Amino acid sequence: MTGGPAASAEAQALHATILQSLDDDQAVETVSIPLAGKSTIADYMVIASGRSSRQVSSMASKLAEKVKAQTGQGPKMEGLAAADWVLIDAGDVIVHLFRPEVRSFYNLERMWAFGDESAATASPSNPPAPPGA
Template sequence: MAEHQTDALLALVLKQLDDDQAQDIVTIDLEGKSSIADHMVIVSGRSTRQVASMAQKLAETLKQNGYGPVKLEGLPAADWVLLDAGDVVVHLFRPEVRSFYNLERMWAFGDTPDKAIGRA
């Protein structure tokens, strides 16, 4: 995917998550760190119901905008749902599960604070 398409995909993901009231949105630039994706987005939901709803709505939004179908893993339990949209990978967690796995720390190695962008 071209860089401007990846940026548009990331912007769409972040907008949909913000619209769905995702909490503690963090974006990690994976360029040069991994070949799995260009960006990783990590968010929390207040409950398994919200996590599942956010994941399903995001998958539908991406499909409607020509980025799908995407791969979803972790439903219906929805403690941790992984959405793979190609160049953008999204992890949606319940807060307790997110703090246990602490993906931000694992993937932000070597970054200066401005490389791992946090949004509230």
């Protein structure tokens, strides 16, 4: 994790791997929030949904394997047993995987956008659903 405004090359590579993994596993409404220079906890926060607890659990497990393969150490995970909300701490990237109704309740995107909702970007291959969809 960097202390400056720009994420390190390692953080950017890990971020890209995580976004690709979620896209491969058909995550819904994937959003990435850049935290570099705004928070010391990580350089990126990624939020995505699965359609069911089973999909959330599967996405989390596959993502953990890919992070371990890339970084040499497994990420810390919380919530995998229930799979309503799984938190994956991959160091430079924090990932939140939700079932849709749990994600709506907590609304982390709004909390972490630092007053700039445009800073939170959707994955290009998986845009957010239109309002009312």
